[in-house]
Amino acid sequence: MSPRRQFSLFEGRAPDNAESVLESVSETENSLMDPPERLADGKDPENPIPVSTLNSVTRDLLEGTFHPLWVLGEVTNWRVAASGHRYFSLRDDRAQIQCVLFQGDARRLPTDPEEGMEVCAFGQVSLYPQRGRYQLIVRNLQAKGEGLWRLAFERLRRALQDEGLLDPARKRPLPVVPRRIGIVTSRGGAALRDILTIVRRRASWTSVLVRDCRVQGDGAGVEICSALETLGRHPGVDLIILTRGGGSVEDLWCFNEENVARAVAACPVPVVSAVGHEIDVTIVDLVADVRAPTPSAAAEMAVPDGDSLRARMQRFSAGLVMGLRRRGRDGAKRAGRLEERLRVCMSRRLERDGARWLRLAERLDALSPLRTLRRGYAVPLSPEGSVLRTTGMFEKGEDFRLRVSDGMVHCRTERVEPDGSK
Amino acid sequence: MPEPLDDFETALAELERIVAALDSDEIGLDEAMALFEEGILHVNAANRLLEETRGKVEELITKSTGEPNEVEFDPSEAEDDSGDDGDRS
Numbered sequence: 001m002s003p004r005r006q007f008s009l010f011e012g013r014a015p016d017n018a019e020s021v022l023e024s025v026s027e028t029e030n031s032l033m034d035p036p037e038r039l040a041d042g043k044d045p046e047n048p049i050p051v052s053t054l055n056s057v058t059r060d061l062l063e064g065t066f067h068p069l070w071v072l073g074e075v076t077n078w079r080v081a082a083s084g085h086r087y088f089s090l091r092d093d094r095a096q097i098q099c100v101l102f103q104g105d106a107r108r109l110p111t112d113p114e115e116g117m118e119v120c121a122f123g124q125v126s127l128y129p130q131r132g133r134y135q136l137i138v139r140n141l142q143a144k145g146e147g148l149w150r151l152a153f154e155r156l157r158r159a160l161q162d163e164g165l166l167d168p169a170r171k172r173p174l175p176v177v178p179r180r181i182g183i184v185t186s187r188g189g190a191a192l193r194d195i196l197t198i199v200r201r202r203a204s205w206t207s208v209l210v211r212d213c214r215v216q217g218d219g220a221g222v223e224i225c226s227a228l229e230t231l232g233r234h235p236g237v238d239l240i241i242l243t244r245g246g247g248s249v250e251d252l253w254c255f256n257e258e259n260v261a262r263a264v265a266a267c268p269v270p271v272v273s274a275v276g277h278e279i280d281v282t283i284v285d286l287v288a289d290v291r292a293p294t295p296s297a298a299a300e301m302a303v304p305d306g307d308s309l310r311a312r313m314q315r316f317s318a319g320l321v322m323g324l325r326r327r328g329r330d331g332a333k334r335a336g337r338l339e340e341r342l343r344v345c346m347s348r349r350l351e352r353d354g355a356r357w358l359r360l361a362e363r364l365d366a367l368s369p370l371r372t373l374r375r376g377y378a379v380p381l382s383p384e385g386s387v388l389r390t391t392g393m394f395e396k397g398e399d400f401r402l403r404v405s406d407g408m409v410h411c412r413t414e415r416v417e418p419d420g421s422k
Numbered sequence: 423m424p425e426p427l428d429d430f431e432t433a434l435a436e437l438e439r440i441v442a443a444l445d446s447d448e449i450g451l452d453e454a455m456a457l458f459e460e461g462i463l464h465v466n467a468a469n470r471l472l473e474e475t476r477g478k479v480e481e482l483i484t485k486s487t488g489e490p491n492e493v494e495f496d497p498s499e500a501e502d503d504s505g506d507d508g509d510r511s
Contacts, residue, residue: 230482323457385452
């Protein structure tokens with residue numbers, strides 16, 4: 001990140017307070033004249049110039065001579081006034097200069113620098129007329145590398161850690177098969193497209209509810225908080241993915257804001273975070289229940305893989321059939337018929353759904369040496385559902401049911417004729 | 423069909439239990455048959471969810487009254503002013 005580039009983010013935005021402060025002391029009619037004219041007086045004791053004129057002329061000279069500059073120095077005596085303005089000095093081993101950073105500009109810094117930190121300050125050399133103090137009006141401040149960003153990150157991380165918000169025990173498990181997932185992101189972003197693609201491919205039965213918000217720039221943090229809150233308490237949302245694609249440190253910065261971190265922690269349903277690329281770890285990633293390296297990976301963590309669920313169902317079907325086969329000969333006959341029912345049912349699906357079912361049907365076929373037994377067998381069942389094995393279990397005039405390969409037949413006992421009786 | 427989410431996760435757990443029960447020698451034939459029928463019901467319910475349900479993609483917007491409202495998500499309306507390029511940058 002070059003100093004120039006960082007400045008361009010703020011270009012043309014005068015700090016709200018800076019102008020009023022300057023105007024209050026500079027609006028004399030003299031200030032519209034050239035310095036030589038304004039200093040026409042003051043050459044002899046008869047025509048002295050007022051102090052205010054001297055100071056405002058000096059200030060205009062300084063501001064007219066120096067274009068805004070980057071100044072390197074060490075921060076000392078950093079002080080935050082009640083107004084939100086920051087007052088401090090920049091110094092090196094031989095000199096120092098008083099500095100002011102107005103509240104509107106200070107707000108754009110990730111955090112305040114630490115005492116003694118070496119920084120580059122960008123600003124206008126000026127003079128504060130009321131005090132006659134020469135000073136630098138700082139518009140932007142950078143520490144070496146990503147020093148201030150890192151510092152802000154560390155400060156917030158420590159604060160949240162002390163509160164226990166990063167405790168692994170707080171992490172909630174994701175539902176195994178969510179019915180509906182919420183996504184908080186920019187509706188036009190590639191992150192959303194990537195997630196929708198993966199959800200469709202892996203778990204087409206899953207519904208998605210998108211809540212649009214800005215994911216970078218001033219005010220994005222507030223929008224993200226509000227989106228999390230709205231979606232989090234919306235009925236039927238099982239988990240939320242909070243995401244955006246890659247970007248610069250400044251672009252991703254709203255994911256390091258304290259209010260966003262707290263909104264994630266307070267979300268009533270589990271939150272999966274996927275911000276930027278794998279190397280970009282944000283505060284939100286630390287607070288979220290699960291951190292995904294990319295938006296696509298978030299989708300893979302959020303929904304199960306349909307193919308493996310189907311395979312699991314196949315194993316269950318096979319397990320059921322195998323289990324019943326162990327019941328012996330009678331059981332085997334029934335298993336054969338029930339298995340046939342299952343097979344017919346699955347074949348119907350196979351016709352409809354094609355190749356997806358092929359594996360399952362093949363598996364079931366392989367498991368059915370018993371199906372040759374199926375033709376002509378039926379199981380009589382009492383109204384309570386117990387198997388009627390002997391003539392003694394039937395009574396004339398009583399109802400019973402016959403379980404046949406494709407359903408039930410309701411019957412009535414006309415006559416009971418045990419073997420050998422005539 | 424009851425609430426499919428609960429249904430699915432419960433169905434998986436039930437199937438685990440039923441298959442384990444069928445594998446044990448503790449239960450009688452009648453019980454085994456009943457368990458088998460129950461298992462088939464669960465398998466069918468789960469398959470119905472996997473194969474027949476089609477998830478919707480919707481957007482939660484806030485109406486002028488301040489009420490949240492679900493509407494069909496229309497990606498064509500999307501304006502990409504976010505600078506967000508997903509996984510691909």
